[in-house]
Amino acid sequence: MKPKFLLMSLLFTSLVMTAQTLDVEGTVSDSSGETLIGAAVVVKGTTVGTVTDFDGHYLLTGVQADAELEFSYMGYENQTIAVQGRSQINVVMADAGLQVEEVVVIGYGSLSKKEVSSSIVQIDSKNFVKGPMNSPMEMLNGKVAGLTVNSTSAADPNASTSLQIRGAGSLSGSNDPLFVIDGVAGGDIRNLSSQDIESITVLKDAASAAIYGTRGANGVVLVTTKKGTAEQGHFDVTYDSYFGTSIAKPHVAVLSADEFRRSRRGTDYGAETDWYSRITRKASYDINQYLNVSAGTKGGTYTASLNYKNANGLDIVSKRQEYGGRFAMEQKVLKDYLTISAGLSGRRVDETWGDNSQVDAALGMNPTMPVYNADGSYYQPTGVTGAVNPVTRLKETEANGQRLYLLANAGLKLKLYTDEHHNLNTSVSYSLDYNDLKSNTYASSKSNESYWGGYKGRANVNYQKWQTHHLDWLINYDFQWDEHTLRFVAGTSWEQSRWEQVGAENYDYTFDNTKWYDMASGTWLADGLANMWTGQTQSSLFGFFGRVNYNWRDMLFVSASFRREASTKFGVKSRWGNFPSASIAWEMTEAGFMEPAKDVLKSLKPRFSFGVTGREPSNPYQSLATYSSRYQYFMDGGWVTGYAPSSNANPLLSWEKSVSYNIGVDFDLWHRLSGSVDYYIRQSPDLLYSYTAPQPPYVYESVLVNVGTTTNRGVEVSLNADILKTKHFQWNSGINYAYGRTWLTKLSNEVYQASFLELYRKPGVGTSEYFFRVEEGGEIGQFYGYEFAGVDKDGDMYVLDNNGEAQPISAADPSWKRRIGNGAPRHTLSWSNRLEFYGVELSILFTGAFDYQIFNMRKYGMGLQGSGTDNVLRTAYTTDKAVRTGGGSISSYFLEDGSYFKLDNITLGYNWTWKDKLVDGLRLYVAAKNIVTMTRYSGNDPSIVAVTGITPGVDVASAYPTATQLCLGVTLKLH
Amino acid sequence: MKNEIRHYISGILIACTISACNLNEQVYDRLDATVYYQNEASIKGAVAAIYGNAAMSYLEYFWYLQEFSADQVAWRVWNGGLWGYDEGEKTVISTHTWTVDSKIIRTTWETAWGTIGLCNTLIGDLEKLNAGELGMTDAKLQSYISEVRTLRAWAYYNCYELWGGAIPLYTSADVSTIPGSADEDFQTGCRKVYDFICTELDESYPYLPQEDGSNATRNRMNQAVNRMIKMRMLLNSGVFTGTARFDECARLAQELLDGKFGTYSLAADYRDIYHVTNTTCPEVVMAFAMENGQLNAGWMRDMPFLAYTYSEYFDFSSTQSAWNCCCLAPSYDNTGTVNPTLGCSDGARCFLEPPYNDRLGAVYERFDDKDIRKGNYTWENGNYSGIFLRGLQRAKWGTGDVLKADADRDGMDLYYTDQVGQFEGATTIGRTLEPVMSPRWGQTNSGVRLVRYPIYPESEGKDFQDIDDVEFRWAEVYYTLAECKLRAGDAAGAEQLVQQVRKRYFASEADAKRYKYYTSVDMAWMLDQWGQEFLCEGRRRRTDLRRFDKFTQGQWWFFGRATDGNYPAKRDRKYEWFPLPASALSVNPGLKQNPNY
Numbered sequence A: 001m002k003p004k005f006l007l008m009s010l011l012f013t014s015l016v017m018t019a020q021t022l023d024v025e026g027t028v029s030d031s032s033g034e035t036l037i038g039a040a041v042v043v044k045g046t047t048v049g050t051v052t053d054f055d056g057h058y059l060l061t062g063v064q065a066d067a068e069l070e071f072s073y074m075g076y077e078n079q080t081i082a083v084q085g086r087s088q089i090n091v092v093m094a095d096a097g098l099q100v101e102e103v104v105v106i107g108y109g110s111l112s113k114k115e116v117s118s119s120i121v122q123i124d125s126k127n128f129v130k131g132p133m134n135s136p137m138e139m140l141n142g143k144v145a146g147l148t149v150n151s152t153s154a155a156d157p158n159a160s161t162s163l164q165i166r167g168a169g170s171l172s173g174s175n176d177p178l179f180v181i182d183g184v185a186g187g188d189i190r191n192l193s194s195q196d197i198e199s200i201t202v203l204k205d206a207a208s209a210a211i212y213g214t215r216g217a218n219g220v221v222l223v224t225t226k227k228g229t230a231e232q233g234h235f236d237v238t239y240d241s242y243f244g245t246s247i248a249k250p251h252v253a254v255l256s257a258d259e260f261r262r263s264r265r266g267t268d269y270g271a272e273t274d275w276y277s278r279i280t281r282k283a284s285y286d287i288n289q290y291l292n293v294s295a296g297t298k299g300g301t302y303t304a305s306l307n308y309k310n311a312n313g314l315d316i317v318s319k320r321q322e323y324g325g326r327f328a329m330e331q332k333v334l335k336d337y338l339t340i341s342a343g344l345s346g347r348r349v350d351e352t353w354g355d356n357s358q359v360d361a362a363l364g365m366n367p368t369m370p371v372y373n374a375d376g377s378y379y380q381p382t383g384v385t386g387a388v389n390p391v392t393r394l395k396e397t398e399a400n401g402q403r404l405y406l407l408a409n410a411g412l413k414l415k416l417y418t419d420e421h422h423n424l425n426t427s428v429s430y431s432l433d434y435n436d437l438k439s440n441t442y443a444s445s446k447s448n449e450s451y452w453g454g455y456k457g458r459a460n461v462n463y464q465k466w467q468t469h470h471l472d473w474l475i476n477y478d479f480q481w482d483e484h485t486l487r488f489v490a491g492t493s494w495e496q497s498r499w500e501q502v503g504a505e506n507y508d509y510t511f512d513n514t515k516w517y518d519m520a521s522g523t524w525l526a527d528g529l530a531n532m533w534t535g536q537t538q539s540s541l542f543g544f545f546g547r548v549n550y551n552w553r554d555m556l557f558v559s560a561s562f563r564r565e566a567s568t569k570f571g572v573k574s575r576w577g578n579f580p581s582a583s584i585a586w587e588m589t590e591a592g593f594m595e596p597a598k599d600v601l602k603s604l605k606p607r608f609s610f611g612v613t614g615r616e617p618s619n620p621y622q623s624l625a626t627y628s629s630r631y632q633y634f635m636d637g638g639w640v641t642g643y644a645p646s647s648n649a650n651p652l653l654s655w656e657k658s659v660s661y662n663i664g665v666d667f668d669l670w671h672r673l674s675g676s677v678d679y680y681i682r683q684s685p686d687l688l689y690s691y692t693a694p695q696p697p698y699v700y701e702s703v704l705v706n707v708g709t710t711t712n713r714g715v716e717v718s719l720n721a722d723i724l725k726t727k728h729f730q731w732n733s734g735i736n737y738a739y740g741r742t743w744l745t746k747l748s749n750e751v752y753q754a755s756f757l758e759l760y761r762k763p764g765v766g767t768s769e770y771f772f773r774v775e776e777g778g779e780i781g782q783f784y785g786y787e788f789a790g791v792d793k794d795g796d797m798y799v800l801d802n803n804g805e806a807q808p809i810s811a812a813d814p815s816w817k818r819r820i821g822n823g824a825p826r827h828t829l830s831w832s833n834r835l836e837f838y839g840v841e842l843s844i845l846f847t848g849a850f851d852y853q854i855f856n857m858r859k860y861g862m863g864l865q866g867s868g869t870d871n872v873l874r875t876a877y878t879t880d881k882a883v884r885t886g887g888g889s890i891s892s893y894f895l896e897d898g899s900y901f902k903l904d905n906i907t908l909g910y911n912w913t914w915k916d917k918l919v920d921g922l923r924l925y926v927a928a929k930n931i932v933t934m935t936r937y938s939g940n941d942p943s944i945v946a947v948t949g950i951t952p953g954v955d956v957a958s959a960y961p962t963a964t965q966l967c968l969g970v971t972l973k974l975h
Numbered sequence B: 001m002k003n004e005i006r007h008y009i010s011g012i013l014i015a016c017t018i019s020a021c022n023l024n025e026q027v028y029d030r031l032d033a034t035v036y037y038q039n040e041a042s043i044k045g046a047v048a049a050i051y052g053n054a055a056m057s058y059l060e061y062f063w064y065l066q067e068f069s070a071d072q073v074a075w076r077v078w079n080g081g082l083w084g085y086d087e088g089e090k091t092v093i094s095t096h097t098w099t100v101d102s103k104i105i106r107t108t109w110e111t112a113w114g115t116i117g118l119c120n121t122l123i124g125d126l127e128k129l130n131a132g133e134l135g136m137t138d139a140k141l142q143s144y145i146s147e148v149r150t151l152r153a154w155a156y157y158n159c160y161e162l163w164g165g166a167i168p169l170y171t172s173a174d175v176s177t178i179p180g181s182a183d184e185d186f187q188t189g190c191r192k193v194y195d196f197i198c199t200e201l202d203e204s205y206p207y208l209p210q211e212d213g214s215n216a217t218r219n220r221m222n223q224a225v226n227r228m229i230k231m232r233m234l235l236n237s238g239v240f241t242g243t244a245r246f247d248e249c250a251r252l253a254q255e256l257l258d259g260k261f262g263t264y265s266l267a268a269d270y271r272d273i274y275h276v277t278n279t280t281c282p283e284v285v286m287a288f289a290m291e292n293g294q295l296n297a298g299w300m301r302d303m304p305f306l307a308y309t310y311s312e313y314f315d316f317s318s319t320q321s322a323w324n325c326c327c328l329a330p331s332y333d334n335t336g337t338v339n340p341t342l343g344c345s346d347g348a349r350c351f352l353e354p355p356y357n358d359r360l361g362a363v364y365e366r367f368d369d370k371d372i373r374k375g376n377y378t379w380e381n382g383n384y385s386g387i388f389l390r391g392l393q394r395a396k397w398g399t400g401d402v403l404k405a406d407a408d409r410d411g412m413d414l415y416y417t418d419q420v421g422q423f424e425g426a427t428t429i430g431r432t433l434e435p436v437m438s439p440r441w442g443q444t445n446s447g448v449r450l451v452r453y454p455i456y457p458e459s460e461g462k463d464f465q466d467i468d469d470v471e472f473r474w475a476e477v478y479y480t481l482a483e484c485k486l487r488a489g490d491a492a493g494a495e496q497l498v499q500q501v502r503k504r505y506f507a508s509e510a511d512a513k514r515y516k517y518y519t520s521v522d523m524a525w526m527l528d529q530w531g532q533e534f535l536c537e538g539r540r541r542r543t544d545l546r547r548f549d550k551f552t553q554g555q556w557w558f559f560g561r562a563t564d565g566n567y568p569a570k571r572d573r574k575y576e577w578f579p580l581p582a583s584a585l586s587v588n589p590g591l592k593q594n595p596n597y
Helices: A002-014 A136-140 A206-215 A257-263 A275-279 A357-363 A390-396 A448-453 A592-597 A857-862 B002-020 B040-068 B103-128 B138-166 B186-207 B223-235 B237-241 B246-257 B310-314 B475-487 B491-505 B523-533 B540-546 B582-587
Strands: A021-030 A040-043 A049-051 A057-064 A068-072 A079-082 A091-093 A103-106 A109-112 A120-124 A147-151 A161-165 A178-181 A197-203 A220-225 A235-248 A283-297 A300-312 A319-333 A338-353 A397-418 A422-443 A458-481 A484-507 A531-552 A556-567 A576-586 A601-615 A626-635 A638-645 A656-669 A673-692 A702-725 A729-746 A756-761 A770-775 A782-785 A788-791 A797-800 A806-808 A818-822 A827-837 A840-850 A853-856 A895-897 A900-913 A919-935 A963-974 B073-075 B284-288 B326-328 B337-339 B344-346 B378-380 B383-385 B469-473
Touching: A040 A057, A049 A057, A079 A091, A103 A120, A103 A197, A103 A220, A109 A484, A136 A147, A136 A161, A136 A197, A178 A206, A206 A220, A206 A531, A206 A556, A206 A576, A206 A601, A206 A656, A275 A357, A275 A390, A283 A963, A357 A390, A357 A857, A390 A397, A390 A448, A422 A448, A448 A458, A556 A601, A576 A656, A592 A601, A626 B040, A638 B040, A638 B103, A673 B582, A788 A806, A818 A853, A853 A857, B040 B073, B040 B103, B040 B138, B040 B284, B040 B469, B040 B540, B103 B138, B103 B582, B138 B186, B138 B223, B186 B223, B186 B237, B223 B237, B223 B246, B223 B284, B223 B469, B223 B475, B246 B475, B469 B475, B475 B491, B475 B523, B491 B523, B523 B540
Parallel strands: A021 A091, A178 A220, A770 A782
Antiparallel strands: A021 A057, A040 A049, A040 A068, A068 A079, A103 A109, A120 A197, A147 A161, A197 A220, A235 A283, A235 A963, A283 A300, A300 A319, A319 A338, A338 A397, A397 A422, A422 A458, A458 A484, A484 A531, A531 A556, A556 A576, A576 A601, A601 A656, A626 A638, A656 A673, A673 A702, A702 A729, A729 A827, A756 A770, A782 A818, A788 A797, A797 A806, A827 A840, A840 A900, A853 A895, A900 A919, A919 A963, B073 B326, B284 B469, B337 B344, B378 B383
16 A cells, blocks of 8 residues: 555655745644554645555645645544744644444334434444354344343254344233334345345334334334445445354253262162263264355345354254255335345244253262163153153154245335425335244154053144235335434334134154154044144234424434334224323534534434333234133034133223333443433333133133233443544443333232232142232232241241241241242343454454342242152252252242352454455454353343343243354455 | 336236235134034034043042042152152142242133133033034024033033132123122122122023933933032032021032932943943943043043053053052051061051041041052953052052062062152152151152042053043932931931942941941941042042041141141141132232232
């Protein structure tokens, strides 16, 4: 590059005129003192100029004494300085910061970031968390305040990741946000390659989500995929892949065979078996290969990508393979009046399923039992604990699923009118979202269930498909006049979803070899004991919506939207719902009185928003009187299939609503420290709850009615600082903090009266305890149980009675139960850092959650000497030896502080760039995930305990191995 | 002009969108209620669902409330008070400490009204239907209506036994009205419900079929069932309404025995009643039809009593798993010398002997030693004998290897002792042994187990789940008439009737007349006979204890004796009736709680 600069300098200097002139020289540097290479220096009003050299130095000869010099450099604010006869002018360039117009994707459109008046966070691909992942949503972990990304067994490639925005609101419905992939609502993000994602936008408040009104109550996640390259005639190839491995962390210790014998816990069967090791492995792999080609033609862009993924789990069975392909195009035709767009993405997934419950079962197995009998057959335990040989369970029961994801869309956009003030266009788009899953199970003749059930083999096949047709019609109108910018969008949307299922099950086979491929050969079919089932449901949504955005002098931003929508899932008279929203923001720095502060305060934008969003029940037909088959009975010499009303129909069934208010402020200081603070209240009335029905007159005991109300409140703070910003060294640090709580404000109306909710029945035999009891007015996540009050000399647990006296737990009365903790973290924090020096990039992410309790189900189930399992944790005989038994009841003894802070991710990368004809860039990176966790919790890694939904913080003893995940990735760009 | 074109375009687009959208819900895997009734088969289907619903409700929840609360069957907790404790939900039924929040009472209520609700829906619909349009005769339609009315009367009767006059009387399916209790006053309510049930029965029985020996009616509501429900109403009229109707009851029982409502007779071999062929047994008046793969209540069939190793004992394999939770009320206390090997005590005192002198509970010892039923269940010559499991348990009906116990006696020989208590075990956990312990503390080998229905060995090729569940049998008419005669002072007549049934259990008539703990044919004797004949058939609380005023006032086993809870010898009379569940009261302000709660 050096010759270029010299050449340019030469060129400029040669043009310099003489007479009444002087030579001006100086250095151009940035605010940190680093000199800037290649900054342009031009004499104002002329073509005379130069650029700075490697030392940031410039020299202009023959400058008139009263001339003005203009200094400019990409990313910095331009400066104009009068020469005033000086021959030495050193310039410090001010950082232009976020001057580059950032575009934020919103529902049915996009806005420039400064125009946003509601609570929206957009994360672009360069800020995604790197490393092996089960769902692209893991790339957002810690990136958005108020967004919880929970993955309970990250090392299991088939495990799902749950997401929650600003706490749980619904009691019986889903609390998952709505996914909108390139404008198609309800798509499945697992259909996408993580590399295909350009950006993910999280609409947190109701004002931004209300345009999706009926399904926006849990927040909306907009996923934007990469489009073809914009430059005409360009053809880019990107290869982006990684190889990852999960290295199991040490598992919890149970008694060894020798310790087990000496403890005299149970029968000694003479063997030495480390059951846990028999069904797990130390490390697993995760391969992700991605290739993309994209091209720009005259008025069009095209992109196509292929993706292959292959991963296995840390148990001996789980596997997952994915083959994905995607094509997207956009082409302007008819003199750019019409834009045609189309896309097709498909993904075939082969999942092999283990049984994660077996990992726990293995820990509880008697370690003196053998895996195999002397004759080589599987050893089948006959204990009362119901323990089955976990090796048999995993090896002799084959379960897998084959999925197909398809998303096809096509659209037309027509320019209707354009001039310098007006822009009117309309578009129609259709998309088909199709998923299917065929699951196959074969429990062989050697399996536990065959052994106990007295048959030889069981085959089960179930095929399900889900398809949704979407049809959207939009009209966009932009208007610009002077200081006024108005953007209108109006549209209508129709959607029809259908679920279908067919399945069969048969038993008792002569050969194991045919598995589920020859189901009819099992003998139970002829005996009339085989099973067969089908099902199909359908529902539709139809809505109208509109929104207006108004921008006055880039200072005042107002937005209002409205959606009116009907769902077939509701009663005829209560089918339509109205979902309005409004928001306003004021960029105070644009106001005259802020002028003095402008050097410091680059942006200060308070905003307020209000919106109503909705939620529908997951199952259709609950408002409709229908008959379903129910029982059989022997009548007149034959068995007759019974029919009865399917459920108590509620013809008044209607939308769940969420009314939310958000008040917040965005700010930017020196273009170095920016951030936002938000406070929100979300009230969710008319929640659907399966209520006790008065019997009579109702036939069944429950009816789905719109009764309850929950309230979420919280504060979110996001800070982003360029701590160091020099030419060769940059350190950007961000903090996302959220505080949130959810209350059950109401659970009754005139007819339906309930004072509390009981949630999450404790797993296990012979139990009817619930982990949670949430009273009206109480907080979601309240654990309900006995208060631990010590132990006696025999190790019997004592709990507090209602007079504050300690009583043996065996004599405990349920009326002594009380609120003993809360499983929802009140505070979550993440701290991300991005350092760059000489092309080397280092990202470090810490995440944490604080102030909540976890019910340690493993300690409850197998952590004490008196626990019901054969084997117990070693701690039962060491740290916890004073307590013999927990009395089989939920008590505060098993509740522990769940707070944690962890070093979640480190990514180290290096970029090479060539101005070469072929290679555009090469990036290599190594990433590590889940590195160190600091916590006082004694069970699993607390970050894997589900804290989303309305039953948070129960560590259901899933001992699936946790792992540190390492990955080596490469991105190669060719053109 | 330009604008108009745009309007046209917009109009067309809107029209397309709207026509594509059909806002009516399309049903696929179920039937729209408006098109349900199409022919007789659809009516039959609706009736079949009611029988299924009723069977599941009565076989499980009503059985819990009627048997656990009485003196013969107990829900037992083991492994140091941990296993089967179930938050005390079933234990409170055994210890008479239930409350309005009891989950068992709640579920019983819910399933019971499910049956009544299905009846109300169907009867309401049938009365509107035109027989001709469904291809039926009016008589056939009338017969279905009568069958469902009898089913509903029986469903009401079952609720009435538990909750008396506090229940609502509602015969419609209209959900716009929420009916309150039958009457503000509990006693008046009792009389109203009594009259309602009797009227329903009286009006519907003439249209029901009679059993003529072809066995066609034994799974359905027939004339004899209808009259036997009426007979139960009359027999218990004193408990229900305060007015005894024993004379009327005796007349109806006699009419039944005279064959006026169908042809029935006593089974010479009691096992015929419980075999898979029991719908050909002349004693069976009504049994719920059961078949694996169709209606299957196999999880309740003997399973509550049996332990996990039961399939080895019975030499068969089954997908049903045993619960190991129930046992018969023990005959012995826990005094004497503890035998740690077997987990029992030698020299324990029988509750029927001094100092206890009970006449209730102590099930096993109340059976005479010469009763052919009193023995461990064994299989020989294609049939079973004995209905109990007691003592050392060996595989294959006592002929094979010794079976092992689990939990608090893990790995030790399984020995069922006729005691309930926490004896020494391999791992001593829980309470130490006390002379009398409540069912909260019954080691895994506590209590004699009952095998009321046979479990067939694999070689027989019969499935115990296919045996129909007997609800009404002819012996009840004999016992009812015997009690009426006894109450009328005719002890000889009473004994003669009981003996007609009882003699089948003994080698000789002389043996059948031995009553070890009962010196005369009196009320205590009658109650004992009821208990033995209908052991565990789901009616001990109602048919027996309450009419003899022993339900809260009689003493058995741990009441007044165990130290682990406050169990007085005589309980509060408030427990005579069950409370309406709090959940039902909360959604129906018209319900009046049973005044004792």
